[in-house]
Amino acid sequence: MYIIVGLGNPEKKYEHTRHNTGFEVIDILSDKWDIKVADKKHKALCGSGIKDGDKIMLMKPQTYMNASGEAIADAVSFYKTDPSSELIVIYDDIDLPVGKLRIRPEGSAGGHNGMKDIIAHLGTEAFTRVRVGVGAKPADWDLVDWVLSRFSPEDEDIMKESRTRAAESIEAILSHDAEYAMSRFNG
Numbered sequence: 001m002y003i004i005v006g007l008g009n010p011e012k013k014y015e016h017t018r019h020n021t022g023f024e025v026i027d028i029l030s031d032k033w034d035i036k037v038a039d040k041k042h043k044a045l046c047g048s049g050i051k052d053g054d055k056i057m058l059m060k061p062q063t064y065m066n067a068s069g070e071a072i073a074d075a076v077s078f079y080k081t082d083p084s085s086e087l088i089v090i091y092d093d094i095d096l097p098v099g100k101l102r103i104r105p106e107g108s109a110g111g112h113n114g115m116k117d118i119i120a121h122l123g124t125e126a127f128t129r130v131r132v133g134v135g136a137k138p139a140d141w142d143l144v145d146w147v148l149s150r151f152s153p154e155d156e157d158i159m160k161e162s163r164t165r166a167a168e169s170i171e172a173i174l175s176h177d178a179e180y181a182m183s184r185f186n187g
Contacts, residue, residue: 001055001079004029004170005044005072007091007114009148010062018134019147021092021163023060025132028167030058042078043071054174065114069121076122083127088173089118090166092147096133098155099162101185103130103169105178128178132166134159 006022014020030037030047037047037058045060057079061071076083084106091114096102106126109115119125135155137146151159165185172181 001057001081002086002088002174003057003059003072003075003079003081004088005059005061005068005090007065007068007089008060009064010060014148016150017148018092018094018151019065021132021134021159022090025090025130025163025166025170026058026060028163029170032167033058042075044075046075051171051174056174067117068114069117069119072118073121083122083124087127088130088170089115089127090130090132090170091115092134093131094134094137094143094147096131096135098133098135098151099158100133101130101162101166101169102133103128103173103178103182103186105182128173130166130169130173132159132162 006026008020008023026037033049033051035047035049035058037045037060039046043061043063045062047058049056059075061068063071076087081087091112105128108125109119137143169181169185172184
């Protein structure tokens with residue numbers, strides 16, 4: 001079973017913020033694959049289905065960004081999945097320009113608190129991640145205010161396309177592997 005997780009924060013006030021980019025990619029996959037993400041389990045909203053013969057679970061942790069690992073570790077343990085081959089995490093990255101994608105089969109948290117928590121709970125950095133660039137924090141902004149802000153109309157146009165490409169990259173990972181998706185979507 002593949003567990004595909006989009007990171008974000010619950011509550012209406014966080015919708016469409018930079019930090020909820022992962023949730024929005026899950027919404028695209030949910031619509032595209034006709035998998036309703038509404039079941040409350042593993043401290044997350046989840047939805048299961050079949051994609052090209054593979055069992056899939058889409059997941060939006062409801063533990064808030066910085067505690068995402070709790071929900072993910074619970075699901076990984078319950079379904080006895082191997083994070084290195086069956087877990088994909090989608091999240092926002094301030095170190096990438098708005099709309100740029102970066103796929104990696106493993107790696108460090110890179111300063112992202114949600115990823116730090118996931119790595120701590122799983123005890124491994126070996127899982128696929130799809131990073132979606134949300135732009136660098138301006139010098140006069142607080143980091144929390146930046147990641148909880150919304151995109152300008154111009155950047156939102158870029159992000160619409162980027163979120164769609166992120167969803168397509170997930171399909172490429174599932175049909176091929178992370179290396180293949182990296183060659184198509186990175187850069």
